[in-house]
Structure formats: C-alpha cells, structure tokens
Amino acid sequence: MNYLDPTPRTIADFFEASRGTWLNRRVVHHLDGQDDETADSNLIIEPFSSTDPVIKKICQDLNVKVSEASGGARFWWEGNLIQEAQNKDYAAVVVDAPDPEDHSRGFLLRDIGYMEKKSVISTYYFAEDGVLTIKTRYDTNVGIERCWFVSDQIRMRVSSIQFLDGVAMTTYCTEFRCPNLSEILELSATARARADIFPSKSAGLDRV
Numbered sequence: 001m002n003y004l005d006p007t008p009r010t011i012a013d014f015f016e017a018s019r020g021t022w023l024n025r026r027v028v029h030h031l032d033g034q035d036d037e038t039a040d041s042n043l044i045i046e047p048f049s050s051t052d053p054v055i056k057k058i059c060q061d062l063n064v065k066v067s068e069a070s071g072g073a074r075f076w077w078e079g080n081l082i083q084e085a086q087n088k089d090y091a092a093v094v095v096d097a098p099d100p101e102d103h104s105r106g107f108l109l110r111d112i113g114y115m116e117k118k119s120v121i122s123t124y125y126f127a128e129d130g131v132l133t134i135k136t137r138y139d140t141n142v143g144i145e146r147c148w149f150v151s152d153q154i155r156m157r158v159s160s161i162q163f164l165d166g167v168a169m170t171t172y173c174t175e176f177r178c179p180n181l182s183e184i185l186e187l188s189a190t191a192r193a194r195a196d197i198f199p200s201k202s203a204g205l206d207r208v
Contacts, residue, residue, distance in 0.1 A: 048073065132148065
C-alpha cells in the first residue's frame with residue numbers, strides 16, 4: 001500500500017491527489033426511521049487551474065472576486081457497471097478560494113449544492129493529520145463532511161446533514177482509485193512479459 005508523501009494540506013494538492021476515477025462504496029443512514037441505503041458508483045474528479053473560464057461565472061453567481069479564486073475541480077457521479085455519457089444532473093464544479101494568509105483553510109464555491117440545488121459557499125480547513133473538513137450552510141440544513149486519504153489508492157469520506165426540524169442523516173464512503181486504460185494496458189503488457197520470461201508451471205500440472 002502506498003502512502004501519500006506529503007499528505008495534502010491545501011485544496012489544490014488535495015484535488016490533484018484525487019484526480020481520476022474512484023469506485024465509491026456508500027452507506028447512508030437515515031436517523032428518522034427510514035431504511036438505510038447502500039450503493040456503488042463511480043466518482044470522476046478533474047482538477048483545473050485558475051485560468052479556467054468557469055471560475056468567472058461561479059464567482060459572479062456568488063458575488064466573490066475572481067482574484068480570490070485559485071483553481072478547482074469538476075466532479076461527475078455515474079453508474080459503475082456500464083460506461084455512460086456524463087450527465088450534468090450528476091455533476092458539480094467546485095472553485096477554491098483559499099485564505100491568503102493560510103492556504104490550509106478557505107472557502108469552496110460550488111455551482112450547485114449537494115442538498116439544495118443552487119450555488120453555495122462552504123468553509124474548509126485541514127487538520128494537522130491531513131483530514132479535510134468542509135462545512136456548508138444551506139437555507140434549511142447544515143452539512144459537515146470530512147475526507148482523508150488512507151493511501152494514494154483509498155479515500156474515506158464521512159458526512160452528516162442536520163435539518164432545521166431535527167432530522168439527521170449520515171453518510172459513510174470508502175473510495176478506491178480505478179486504473180485508467182493506459183494503466184490497464186501497461187499492467188497487461190507487464191504480465192505478458194513476465195509470462196514469456198517465466199513460463200506457467202501449470203503446463204506441467206496439466207499433464208499429471
């Protein structure tokens with residue numbers, strides 16, 4: 001198991017370490033008596049720089065100066081059984097506006113919220129151990145999410161939603177990095193090369 005060195009402590013580094021496709025295994029607990037939910041999906045993360053034109057639009061929507069923004073990332077959620085076209089209904093864009101004095105904390109500008117479908121501003125900070133905490137206040141609820149890397153191949157996320165009427169929900173996610181096509185082809189080529197150098201011992205067993 002590989003460990004991140006150093007552990008990301010800025011959003012820019014966190015997004016870059018998260019680049020790619022992740023298998024998301026999610027469990028949702030409803031504390032109001034509803035049945036729990038379990039699901040698998042793919043989460044795709046694509047970081048972008050401060051020159052991306054989407055930053056201007058999101059900053060304008062949230063009345064934030066463009067000069068305060070410093071890159072961000074696009075997120076897509078999709079089924080993990082068959083390849084699908086990316087659906088904007090299951091997508092989000094997040095822009096980073098770090099504290100100029102301390103880049104381990106700041107604001108996240110999101111084009112559409114997780115619980116309420118409108119643009120929203122969250123606060124964030126990194127703890128000394130690298131755990132990222134994000135807090136989002138909506139009109140009717142407050143969301144708190146914590147995310148960290150177990151290794152460069154595994155992420156963990158836990159979140160809670162507290163509504164004004166007292167109903168709460170918690171979510172637990174374990175995310176596993178998925179290899180891309182070039183990595184799969186490279187692994188396949190390596191396996192074939194090994195097979196050529198070390199012929200399978202099973203051939204002799206087949207004759208027994």
